[in-house]
């Protein structure tokens with residue numbers, strides 16, 4: 001799952017590198033609870049920009065950053081609650097905001113969860129190896145960024161059809177950027193590129209988010225605790241946490257649902273995907289425009305047996321709502337429809353997959369007939385800041401955005417949300433989805449028959465992964481102590 005075997009010589013070289021670069025590695029515990037961050041680090045951060053390539057920004061891999069571009073400390077959680085005037089449901093739909101992570105997206109944390117255990121054990125030697133970050137979007141941005149902060153060289157791999165902003169930024173951060181054929185849902189082509197790199201003779205370590213349990217673990221732990229804290233903050237005496245939903249790209253984020261279900265055993269876990277690529281819903285395939293949630297396979301780290309609902313979202317709804325939420329005429333119309341201006345002004349906090357997550361939450365709320373005391377949680381993985389070029393493209397293709405457009409999109413894609421394209425998974429449905437893993441992971445990617453069976457039949461499998469976090473924190477603390485900067 002996550003191999004924590006120590007490689008003493010390589011680890012010593014990593015310690016040396018980290019010391020030379022003045023790096024202190026935060027623990028998972030500090031990411032959950034910034035009160036534990038040393039005052040000296042906070043003082044240093046008061047002069048550092050959120051996206052700066054400064055190693056202290058490792059401590060900003062947290063849901064609790066002050067929403068400031070520079071010099072922010074740590075405050076409460078960044079979240080947004082969506083009113084009924086927008087969602088058309090009484091249920092309380094609340095989302096954590098990813099924009100205020102360095103890189104503008106929460107996957108920077110998942111990448112940390114993959115790289116750091118390998119660094120502090122010596123499995124990854126930053127003096128000899130390059131870290132390879134395959135993804136359809138933010139994971140490779142996060143991976144390249146974390147690598148830079150941790151003194152490691154990196155290669156980012158992503159489909160050529162992803163937004164221009166991603167490529168422009170990556171070219172400044174990663175040692176190398178490789179564009180693979182296709183767009184969002186062409187994950188197989190990314191895997192093929194990894195295979196090619198593996199055979200190239202270079203000394204590389206591939207951090208494949210779709211199979212890396214560090215990704216699962218970071219979200220289970222850090223996003224999970226943030227959601228727990230969020231509930232404590234927003235829940236009234238009569239409120240009930242009913243469940244969560246997350247679009248599954250690598251199925252890392254959805255791991256916070258596992259954490260929440262342990263706290264609230266009756267709660268539901270929803271996995272969402274694009275209707276144009278309905279892999280979980282009906283073993284389907286296709287390309288779509290919800291950037292960040294590539295598909296056509298079931299990620300190895302998806303705990304399918306614990307997933308209750310699948311929701312497919314039409315990408316036509318997502319791209320049109322992106323215009324409604326960001327164009328002037330769209331925002332003015334929403335205000336006319338009594339959406340509070342404070343909410344309207346923050347709708348750029350939703351990137352495409354964030355919009356899709358909110359739509360998924362609305363569908364879940366409607367399916368389970370939720371009322372005003374029922375809470376559904378989700379995440380806004382990134383914000384429109386990463387998709388400005390897409391908005392301009394849509395503006396050019398479809399012309400000026402008018403009030404008529406806004407009215408049509410509001411009526412059709414928000415008020416008209418129904419419970420179509422969903423399934424509540426029976427035991428057999430879950431097994432069908434889990435079984436799909438076989439073709440990608442056992443047949444193509446070298447996983448074993450025993451492990452795929454173990455994921456399904458061994459009750460301890462996922463609990464064992466979850467338990468690794470305290471061991472990793474101990475390893476980080478020991479590593480930092482030998483580096484000697486704190």
Ligand SMILES: Cc1ncc(COP(=O)(O)O)c(C=O)c1O
Nearest residue numbers: 137138249250251252253292353
């Ligand atoms: C923009 C965006 N949305 C959603 C996701 C999906 O999250 P996960 O891979 O944790 O399932 C990603 C993943 O990288 C992403 O970049």
